[in-house]
Amino acid sequence: MISPWTWVPSLYLVQGLPYVLVLTTSVVMYKRLGLSNTEIGLATSWLYLPWVIKPLWSPIVEVVGTRRTWVLAMQAAMGATFAALAFLLPLPFGVQVSFALLWLVAFASATHDIAADGLYMLGLDDKRQASFVGVRSTFWRLAVLLGEGPLVVLAGVLEDQVDDRRTAWAATIAVLALLFGLVFLLHLWVLPRAPLDVPARSTTVGAALRRFGQVFAEFFRKDRIGAALSFLLLYRLAEAQLLKMIPPFLLDPVAQGGLALTTEEVGFAKGTLGVAALLAGGIAGGLAIARWGLRRCIWPMVAILHLPDLAFVWLAVAQPDSYALVCAAIAVEQLGYGFGFTAYTMFLITLASGPYRTAHYAIGTGFMALGMMVPGMWSGALQEALGYPLFFGWVALSTIPGFIVVALVWRRLLAERERESLG
Numbered sequence: 001m002i003s004p005w006t007w008v009p010s011l012y013l014v015q016g017l018p019y020v021l022v023l024t025t026s027v028v029m030y031k032r033l034g035l036s037n038t039e040i041g042l043a044t045s046w047l048y049l050p051w052v053i054k055p056l057w058s059p060i061v062e063v064v065g066t067r068r069t070w071v072l073a074m075q076a077a078m079g080a081t082f083a084a085l086a087f088l089l090p091l092p093f094g095v096q097v098s099f100a101l102l103w104l105v106a107f108a109s110a111t112h113d114i115a116a117d118g119l120y121m122l123g124l125d126d127k128r129q130a131s132f133v134g135v136r137s138t139f140w141r142l143a144v145l146l147g148e149g150p151l152v153v154l155a156g157v158l159e160d161q162v163d164d165r166r167t168a169w170a171a172t173i174a175v176l177a178l179l180f181g182l183v184f185l186l187h188l189w190v191l192p193r194a195p196l197d198v199p200a201r202s203t204t205v206g207a208a209l210r211r212f213g214q215v216f217a218e219f220f221r222k223d224r225i226g227a228a229l230s231f232l233l234l235y236r237l238a239e240a241q242l243l244k245m246i247p248p249f250l251l252d253p254v255a256q257g258g259l260a261l262t263t264e265e266v267g268f269a270k271g272t273l274g275v276a277a278l279l280a281g282g283i284a285g286g287l288a289i290a291r292w293g294l295r296r297c298i299w300p301m302v303a304i305l306h307l308p309d310l311a312f313v314w315l316a317v318a319q320p321d322s323y324a325l326v327c328a329a330i331a332v333e334q335l336g337y338g339f340g341f342t343a344y345t346m347f348l349i350t351l352a353s354g355p356y357r358t359a360h361y362a363i364g365t366g367f368m369a370l371g372m373m374v375p376g377m378w379s380g381a382l383q384e385a386l387g388y389p390l391f392f393g394w395v396a397l398s399t400i401p402g403f404i405v406v407a408l409v410w411r412r413l414l415a416e417r418e419r420e421s422l423g
C-alpha cells in the first residue's frame with residue numbers, strides 16, 4: 001500500500017499554491033506592473049468567482065471519471081497555464097492576457113479542490129483521514145507562506161537583476177510552472193488508485209445535478225439561514241477590503257501616501273512574517289476554543305480580529321521610516337486575523353451540521369468566498385477616491401457590521417453547539 005506521506009503533503013501544497021498566487025500574490029505583481037489600485041481591486045476580486053460557484057459543478061466530478069484522473073488533469077492544466085503565462089507576460093499584450101490565464105488557473109484550482117478532497121476521503125480509511133487532517137492543513141498553509149513570501153522575494157530579487165519587471169515576474173511564474181510539472185510527474189506514480197474511486201455509473205450527470213439541487217435547497221431551509229448568511233458575508237467585510245489594498249499601500253511611493261517598500265521587503269513583511277503570524281493566530285484561536293469553549297471566546301475573537309485594523313490607520317497617517325515598526329504592525333494585524341478567523345471556521349462547521357455536512361460546508365465556503373469577492377471589487381476605487389488614511393479609516397468603520405452579525409447569529413450558534421454536545 002502506498003504511504004499517505006508520499007502524496008498527501010504534495011497534494012495539499014499544490015492545492016494551496018494556485019489559490020494564494022491568483023488571489024494574493026497577483027496583487028503584488030500587478031502593482032509592480034503599473035496597474036492602478038482600482039484595476040487591481042476589481043480584476044483580482046473577480047478571480048474569486050470560481051471558488052464561489054465551484055459547488056455547482058461538483059456533481060460532474062463525482063459522475064465523470066475518477067477523482068485521481070481529475071486531480072492529475074487539473075494539475076497538468078495549471079502547470080501548462082502557468083507556463084503559458086510565463087511565456088506571454090513579457091509581451092506587449094501580456095498583462096491583458098494574464099487575467100484570462102489566471103481565471104483559467106482559478107477554475108482548474110477550484111475543480112482540483114473538489115477532486116483532491118474526494119480522493120483524500122476515498123483513498124484513506126477513517127483512521128488515516130483523522131491522522132492526516134493536520135498534515136493536509138499544515139501543507140496548505142505552507143503553500144500560503146511560499147506563495148506570499150519566497151515567491152514574492154524571488155520576484156523582487158529578479159527585478160533588481162533585469163530591467164523589465166514583466167520578465168522578472170515571468171521568470172518567477174516559470175519556476176511555479178516547473179514545480180507543478182514535477183509534482184504532476186510525482187503524482188502519476190504515487191497517487192493511490194483507490195478501489196472506491198470510480199465514477200458513479202448508475203447515476204447520470206442530470207440525476208447528480210438534481211440531487212445536488214435538493215441538497216442546495218435543504219441548505220436554505222436551515223433555521224435562521226438569513227442571519228447565518230449575513231454572518232458569512234459580513235463578518236470579514238473590513239478584512240475583504242483591507243487585504244486587497246495592503247500590498248499597494250506598502251509599495252506605493254511616500255508622495256502617494258504609501259510606504260515605498262521594495263518587493264523583497266513586502267515579501268518578507270507581508271508574505272513571510274505576516275503569514276507566520278497568521279498561522280500562529282489560527283493555532284492560538286483553536287487552542288483557546290478547545291480550552292474555554294466558543295461561548296467564552298467569541299466576543300474576544302471578534303475584537304481581536306477587528307481592532308488591529310486600526311494599525312493601518314496609524315501607518316497611513318504616520319508613514320514611519322522604520323521597517324521594523326511596519327513589520328510589527330503587519331504581524332499584529334495578521335495575528336489578530338488568524339485568531340479571530342477561527343470563530344468563522346467554527347461557525348461554518350456548525351452551519352454544515354446535518355445529513356449533508358460535506359455539501360453544505362462546500363456551499364458555506366462559496367458564500368465565504370463571495371463575502372471576500374464583492375467588497376474587494378470596490379476597494380481599489382474607494383482607496384483612490386479617499387486616499388490611504390481615509391480609506392483605512394473606512395475599513396475601521398467597516399468592522400462594525402462584524403460585531404452586529406455576531407449578535408444576530410449568536411443565539412442560534414449556541415443552540416446548535418449545545419445540541420451537538422448533547423447529541
